[in-house]
Amino acid sequence: MTERLRSIPLDAIQADPKLQNRNVGMQKYKEHSDAKRYKDHINQLTRSIRAQGQQVPMKVVAAEEGCTYELAPDADRPHHVPTRFWLVDGHHRLEALKRAGAAEALVEVLPGLGFADALDASRLANQQIIQALTPLERVENAWSAFNQERDTYRKMPIKEAAALLGVSENTIKRFRDAVRQEGINAGKIDRDVSRDKAEQQLQAYWQRKATWRRLSIISWGMFKKQRQDGGKRTSAAALRHVVKMAVVQVLFGVEGRYDHKAVVAALEELGREAGRPDGAAYLEAKYKPKIHQPETTDDDESVGEDVDHHQMGLEIARMHAEGPSRAPGDF
Incomplete structure (x- = not known):
């Protein structure tokens, strides 16, 4: 076996729902169970593994947890030796291996270290597999990829991102246009700026934790529906x-x-x-917050004062209603 292709214990593999691309939009609302939809698929995999063994390796990324550091001969510093791995492709194979009673799994160890690298790698998985993602799953997978803390896909050229994630360029453009419009509505993005400036503002708005974290917990379908319902009575x-x-x-x-x-x-x-x-x-x-305005005193020194302009407006309206309080010409 090559260095990247190896057998590892099943209990050394750890999974996370965020690394499962299939039905990623549904998972956010816990409206879907992979076990229900893919029951026949997993049963088929289990029968195949029992008869012929595992034929297709799963893909993993080394985890930082539970590792060791060893000093190789003539090395000047210890190197990382992983003992735990994040599963980025092969969740159904893992389930089938467990059902088949296997103790080890054949895996391909992808470059990277830690959960963030595993998250990036998972977006590229499931593109060409036995049971491919549906078009809707690909779109939701791409939307999820755009709304993670690491801005890998947000800063990637549209054509490249579309090719990697298996969606159309128009899909990526719709993601960007929708978030840009939201930023314009929020007053964070200027509608009338040059293309370069508009891209900078979009990236800055999308990189805000309040933006990507909020968008990461809703599906693209839900986000579109919210925008479409924006003008409707609530x-x-x-x-x-x-x-x-x-x-x-x-x-x-x-x-x-x-x-x-x-x-x-x-x-x-x-x-x-x-x-x-x-x-x-x-x-x-x-x-109610008060607006800070400087007040000029008799000696022309500027003194800071909190002025409640709401209350001031009411007072001025009351004075106008009462009429003039002094004779014309009085000062």
């Missing part, structure tokens, strides 16, 4: 959900920004305050 329950999502995203969006226990305690207190008969008015008066 139910009161849906509006409440949007408000709750916005609050939670702000409070938990930046990791380490607020202590989670303090956030929960504050939300509970807000709930009690919102439950007052004058809840909305009370919350607005107590928590």
Whole structure:
């Protein structure tokens, strides 16, 4: 066997749902079970392995967990010796091997180290296999690839990304156009800039943790539906959900920004305050942010003051309603 092709113990292989490309959109909502859809396929694999042994190697990437470091002869530093591997292609073969009672698996060890490299490698798997991905699965797989922390695919030329992920160039363009439009709506991307500047703004917006992490937990189908329904009337329950999502995203969006226990305690207190008969008015008066504006004093020194322009507007309106308070010509 070559260095990249070897037999390893089954218990040295670890899997993760994020590394399973098939039905990646469904997995996010736990609406689908591979065991149900591919029951016959796995049974066939099991029978084949029992009769002929494993014919097609699985693909793995070395994991950082549980490794050892050994000093080779004449080496100046220890080298990494993996004892655990991330499975990036062959989830059904793994299940079939377990059912067949196998102790070892034939694997191809791909270049890379750790989960991030395994995630990249998994996007390229399942392109030419016995049971290929459906067109919808390929699109969802590509969408998931674009919305991971590592920006490998976001920065890749459209033609190259489409070829690697097995989708059309138009699909990649639709991903980019949809996220760009969202950034424009959010005020993070300028609609009227040069092509180079527009690309820079798109990459900066997509690289924000609040963007890619949010998009990584919904399927492309759901994201399209949300955009299509954007102009439609929304139910009161849906509006409440949007408000709750916005609050939670702000409070938990930046990791380490607020202590989670303090956030929960504050939300509970807000709930009690919102439950007052004058809840909305009370919350607005107590928590509405004030706009900082400099105030010029008699000696022309600029002094910082928090001015509540909402209250100022009400006061000016009241003064106009009452009419002039002094005779014409008075100063």
